[in-house]
Amino acid sequence: MPSSDITAHTLDQVVQLAARITGVMRDGLEELDLTEPLANLLWILDPAAAPLPLRKLALRLHCDPSNISQLSVQLEDKGLGQRRPHPEDGRVRTLVLTERGVEVRTQLLDLVAARSPLSVLGDAEQHRLQAMLAKALATPR
Amino acid sequence: MPSSDITAHTLDQVVQLAARITGVMRDGLEELDLTEPLANLLWILDPAAAPLPLRKLALRLHCDPSNISQLSVQLEDKGLGQRRPHPEDGRVRTLVLTERGVEVRTQLLDLVAARSPLSVLGDAEQHRLQAMLAKALATPR
């Protein structure tokens, strides 16, 4: 159990860093023709992972499911995503990226990675950083 | 210059961690009678530091100055903050926490610190973490 002061400072740093990262993202949104909420959704739509039900996406983004519905419509209108019926459960719909969606998502991640303050850390440092972050993220809930 | 894949993963972790932290904060908002934007403002109002002009607060929160004006009114209505004229520049107003404001801010920080996933890291680990985060945050802009 760390002293509360120490954690407070670490917290502050993480929050600041996150603010910087979202700042970088926001600056790149226009050139990708995205809004911030759409970019956030795109961010968590990993094309390599199994497609997620809308409900799970809402949990991940800490928002109401109806919000995801609306964002999904926007993604579809832009030709970046598509809602597909779940093969086993007729109530469920999963959100999948189109080819173009994957492309734009890659551009988004690359853009942020290139301009993020984390890029000043070398490979070795990042690995050590990742280990610590993973430990923190491994805590339940 | 790190490989882009590595940075992408680190980014993902930082973003996830930040989401967890804001999630913890959101869960605590009701018991503190705060809204999320007010809590964000409260967060950056360090009573130990020199009082900041509203304009600087807008820069820190990456939002329009008019937004800070409105939030300042809310803070004042709640008796947590007070806008003071700048002693040297008549155009400028600084936002200062009241005694109660400092109290509530402390409660907010303590609450988040106690429930944040970072608390699983020991003192030594946090120090190493802080060093790396500081290096990243030291990059200009």
Next chain:
DNA sequence: GACTTTTACTTGAGAAAGTCATGTAAGCTC
């Protein structure tokens, strides 16, 4: 196997938060 309950999503209304344009007042420049 029909009946109720639960779960997943959609829809539309409404609230909240943020931006933009405009106005006012104070400093700065010459």
Next chain:
DNA sequence: GAGCTTACATGACTTTCTCAAGTAAAAGTC
């Protein structure tokens, strides 16, 4: 001190989000 810039306030408007209600499918109950 005339003109320009900067800092904040105000009001109209947009965007985003939530909440309540509705539909449809699955699961549980008898």
